[in-house]
Structure formats: structure tokens, C-alpha cells
Amino acid sequence: AQRVTQPEKLLSVFKGAPVELKCNYSYSGSPELFWYVQYSRQRLQLLLRHISRESIKGFTADLNKGETSFHLKKPFAQEEDSAMYYCALSHSSASKIIFGSGTRLSIRP
Amino acid sequence: SQTIHQWPATLVQPVGSPLSLECTVEGTSNPNLYWYRQAAGRGLQLLFYSVGIGQISSEVPQNLSASRPQDRQFILSSKKLLLSDSGFYLCALRDPSSGNTIYFGEGSWLTVV
Numbered sequence: 001a002q003r004v005t006q007p008e009k010l011l012s013v014f015k016g017a018p019v020e021l022k023c024n025y026s027y028s029g030s031p032e033l034f035w036y037v038q039y040s041r042q043r044l045q046l047l048l049r050h051i052s053r054e055s056i057k058g059f060t061a062d063l064n065k066g067e068t069s070f071h072l073k074k075p076f077a078q079e080e081d082s083a084m085y086y087c088a089l090s091h092s093s094a095s096k097i098i099f100g101s102g103t104r105l106s107i108r109p
Numbered sequence: 110s111q112t113i114h115q116w117p118a119t120l121v122q123p124v125g126s127p128l129s130l131e132c133t134v135e136g137t138s139n140p141n142l143y144w145y146r147q148a149a150g151r152g153l154q155l156l157f158y159s160v161g162i163g164q165i166s167s168e169v170p171q172n173l174s175a176s177r178p179q180d181r182q183f184i185l186s187s188k189k190l191l192l193s194d195s196g197f198y199l200c201a202l203r204d205p206s207s208g209n210t211i212y213f214g215e216g217s218w219l220t221v222v
Contacts, residue, residue: 006152032209044199044213086153090209095141095160096168097203097211101152
């Protein structure tokens, strides 16, 4: 069965410190992985997707099929990064999209 | 571009009363539509999804149901609300013609009292 696990409910780091939000998944096929972000008082929005191999707002995420992980990283955290982050999984030909339980990132000044 | 409208934005209902949350989308045709519930500490839970008119897939057996009477309309309903139905409900769409990114509505806060 499809499953997305985000082991950290809350992650608190100092401004300028590196950030890594963990995401592990279980899926028997070829998944498509995403990171979504929800800033305070805003709707959920796409941050990045693994097939794009892009860096958005300084964040990157690499799909590691061997470890079934898709951790989100940023080398230097900024205060505006404080938000709720969700990892999500979908099969490219399927309609269902499931999310992890989310990690609240708090950046301390 | 796609837009999603959800209403009502907030709702307070007594236990045992019916529920109807509506979601309409614009700027897309034949989208996949989703209902999620966002609860503190439990993240986003997929409740229902629909790939077309009248086609509903239920992910979690519970007190809720969904319907898709039109291509761009998705309704979440209940005949008798429970206290545990309280939460933040999100409608989302995926336009298959523009990849697998999904877009979310602003959500509806439901409080059952």
C-alpha cells in the first residue's frame, strides 16, 4: 500500500542553519513525489516535484529510490521559511495522491 | 489558470444535522477532484476522489459521502454529523493535461457542536 511518512511533527532551527525535512515512502511502483508548503493564512501550494529537479526558494529534494526517501533540504534557513510542509506521493498514471502527516518548520531568529 | 472555490468558508453545525460543502472549479475541463481533511497532528487525509462525473472513490469509511453532479462541481455531504467530523476540509483538483500537480482551495472550517 502507498504510504508517506514524515517522522518529525515539529522542526525548529536557527536562522542561517541548514534544514532537512525527512520524508520516506512505501510504494511498489514508480512514484512521483512532491513537497507542498502552507504558509500562515495561505492555502497549500506546490513547492517542488522530483521530476522537475528544480530548486525553489533555495529548497531541493532528491528522490532516493534505494532508501525510499525524498528529504527536503535547504543549506541556510530563513525566517520566511517557517511554515507547514507536506510530502506527497502519486503514481504517474494513477489518480490518488496521498500526503504525509506534515512537519511544522519553525525558524528562530 | 485553474481556480477552486469552496463554500462555506466556516460552518458551525449541531451534532446530528446534515452537511453540504461545495467545491467548484474553473479554468479546467475533466479534472480529477479531491476532498481532504486537514487535522492537527494527522496531516492531510484523503477522503474522496473523483476522475469524472458520477465517479467517486472513497478512501476512508466514515460518516461522509461525496458526489460529482457536474464536471466542475464536487460536493461533500453527511446526513448526520458527528463531533469527530469537525475539521478543516480541503478541495483540490488535478488537471491531467498539465501534469500531476494538484491545486488546493482555501478550505472550509467545520465545527460540530
